[in-house]
Amino acid sequence: EVQLVESGGGLVQPGGSLRLSCAASGFTFSDYEMNWVRQAPGKGLEWVSYISSGGSTIYYADSVKGRFTISRDNAKKSLYLQMNSLRAEDTAVYYCARAWGYWGQGTLVTVSS
Amino acid sequence: QSVLTQPPSASGTPGQRVTISCSGSSSNIGSNYVYWYQQLPGTAPKLLISRNNQRPSGVPDRFSGSKSGTSASLAISGLRSEDEADYYCATWDDSLNGRVFGGGTKLTVL
Numbered sequence: 001e002v003q004l005v006e007s008g009g010g011l012v013q014p015g016g017s018l019r020l021s022c023a024a025s026g027f028t029f030s031d032y033e034m035n036w037v038r039q040a041p042g043k044g045l046e047w048v049s050y051i052s053s054g055g056s057t058i059y060y061a062d063s064v065k066g067r068f069t070i071s072r073d074n075a076k077k078s079l080y081l082q083m084n085s086l087r088a089e090d091t092a093v094y095y096c097a098r099a100w101g102y103w104g105q106g107t108l109v110t111v112s113s
Numbered sequence: 114q115s116v117l118t119q120p121p122s123a124s125g126t127p128g129q130r131v132t133i134s135c136s137g138s139s140s141n142i143g144s145n146y147v148y149w150y151q152q153l154p155g156t157a158p159k160l161l162i163s164r165n166n167q168r169p170s171g172v173p174d175r176f177s178g179s180k181s182g183t184s185a186s187l188a189i190s191g192l193r194s195e196d197e198a199d200y201y202c203a204t205w206d207d208s209l210n211g212r213v214f215g216g217g218t219k220l221t222v223l
Contacts, residue, residue, distance in 0.1 A: 035212065037212075044115065044199075044201065044214060044215075044216050044217040045150075045152075045158065045201050045203070045214045045217070046214065047203075047211055047212035047213065047214065050211070050212065059210050059211050060211075061211055062209075095157055095158070100146075100148050100160065100163060100203070101160050101163070101169070102160070103157040103158055103159070104157065105156075105157050106157055
């Protein structure tokens with residue numbers, strides 16, 4: 001069974017940093033591109049970042065470019081999102097998603113003083 | 114303002130057929146596959162339609178997708194109360210080099 005489990009969310013002050021993780025199981029992680037997608041409270045879905053299966057190709061949404069860094073460790077079957085210079089508007093549930101299909105249950109990031 | 118345009122709401126009675134539209138441009142829907150997601154309250158999105166019109170295993174055949182030019186649509190036939198959810202279209206945008214979503218359509222079963 002495909003499973004994606006996010007962790008690392010929490011409350012952080014504006015300007016602070018947080019690192020999200022996504023642990024994958026039930027499939028060959030190194031075969032799949034991965035994404036981070038977020039959803040602000042009561043709002044729609046917003047794509048954040050993409051990383052290819054081998055990690056050589058990376059894309060970011062303009063709203064996070066220069067502040068967020070996506071990475072993966074295929075040996076550990078894990079996806080990461082390093083978030084720096086966090087702003088109130090980054091408050092959202094962050095989901096990791098395998099290609100276009102499976103999504104994790106999400107982890108809540110709250111940026112507030 | 115979402116890159117893909119969806120109606121904010123839709124409704125129907127049990128047994129009816131409803132359609133949700135998704136409008137884009139040549140750089141996104143016009144040149145890439147469209148995907149549809151269903152999000153029940155308090156849960157993660159679930160893939161409903163893949164590659165314009167393919168149903169993943171386990172998705173009832175009451176759900177169907179289509180695409181024409183720079184628009185796509187999701188049709189739900191035999192509407193049921195459990196279909197009440199938010200629905201999102203998504204695709205890749207070649208100009209933005211990123212995934213884009215519609216703003217979402219809240220479906221109400223009356």
